[in-house]
Amino acid sequence: MHSVLEIIRKTTDFLASKGVDNARFNSEVIIGHALGLKRMQLYMQFERFLTEPELEKVRPLVRRRSLREPLAYVVGDTDFFGLKIRCDRRALIPRPETEELVEHVLSQVADKAAPLCILDLGTGTGCIALALATALPNATVHAVDASADALALAAENAASLALAARVTFHNSDWYAQLEAGLRFDLIVSNPPYLTEQESAEAMPEVRQHEPRSALVAPEAGTADLRRIISGAATFLQPGGLLALETGIAQHAALLALMQSAGFADARSLQDLSKRDRFLSGRLAPAAVSA
Numbered sequence: 001m002h003s004v005l006e007i008i009r010k011t012t013d014f015l016a017s018k019g020v021d022n023a024r025f026n027s028e029v030i031i032g033h034a035l036g037l038k039r040m041q042l043y044m045q046f047e048r049f050l051t052e053p054e055l056e057k058v059r060p061l062v063r064r065r066s067l068r069e070p071l072a073y074v075v076g077d078t079d080f081f082g083l084k085i086r087c088d089r090r091a092l093i094p095r096p097e098t099e100e101l102v103e104h105v106l107s108q109v110a111d112k113a114a115p116l117c118i119l120d121l122g123t124g125t126g127c128i129a130l131a132l133a134t135a136l137p138n139a140t141v142h143a144v145d146a147s148a149d150a151l152a153l154a155a156e157n158a159a160s161l162a163l164a165a166r167v168t169f170h171n172s173d174w175y176a177q178l179e180a181g182l183r184f185d186l187i188v189s190n191p192p193y194l195t196e197q198e199s200a201e202a203m204p205e206v207r208q209h210e211p212r213s214a215l216v217a218p219e220a221g222t223a224d225l226r227r228i229i230s231g232a233a234t235f236l237q238p239g240g241l242l243a244l245e246t247g248i249a250q251h252a253a254l255l256a257l258m259q260s261a262g263f264a265d266a267r268s269l270q271d272l273s274k275r276d277r278f279l280s281g282r283l284a285p286a287a288v289s290a
């Protein structure tokens with residue numbers, strides 16, 4: 001018989017031996033998930049002995065994590081902007097930097113009660129669309145993804161958060177399948193922006209398990225960002241906001257593209273680690289396409 005604390009320690013040592021970062025945290029999350037306990041509840045049961053059926057629930061999850069499957073896929077969800085977002089191999093796991101993108105967007109919305117129309121390009125799990133729908137209660141949100149599997153996952157998240165009526169999903173290659181007459185007050189996107197080299201050097205969790213199509217783009221990681229910027233004028237209202245998450249070495253070229261596309265106030269924003277991570281700008285009225 002082993003206590004909860006003993007199993008946590010053994011699991012921590014095992015995961016650390018497999019190269020898993022923050023092995024103790026991973027162990028507590030996995031064991032708590034297997035037992036149906038939050039981490040604080042787990043701490044209160046350190047001396048309790050685990051039964052064999054309980055251990056049988058823990059073991060396969062630990063094995064999956066030891067093979068460097070991401071923690072969010074192992075336990076099936078992650079927290080994003082205060083929301084519980086279901087995660088699996090159908091879509092990229094939401095990152096803290098993308099929470100920062102949502103914060104930047106909200107900081108530029110003067111009236112959060114306004115009936116805004118928002119487009120989230122490359123929605124994946126739906127995390128951005130659902131966070132904005134939650135924070136902006138009168139907004140209408142459209143979420144696009146080229147992957148039908150990702151859209152199905154995003155729709156599941158919308159349903160679980162009681163936001164299905166507020167978000168419309170579109171299976172589209174960026175703007176390609178959107179109705180021509182649609183106009184948005186805000187376009188936001190966290191598209192693929194890794195280079196081939198960056199992908200090859202990524203951690204096994206990313207390189208071996210997350211969908212490559214959501215991570216890597218041609219043209220040194222900028223191809224999808226260029227398509228989004230170049231097409232924005234067709235779908236933005238005059239003065240509409242474009243907000244993007246990007247790679248950290250792409251801003252000079254992309255800022256020039258934004259300026260040529262009619263974003264007179266295009267600017268670069270840093271993430272919390274002081275790296276160039278976000279681009280935003282409002283479309284000048286003269287640049288809006290007919």
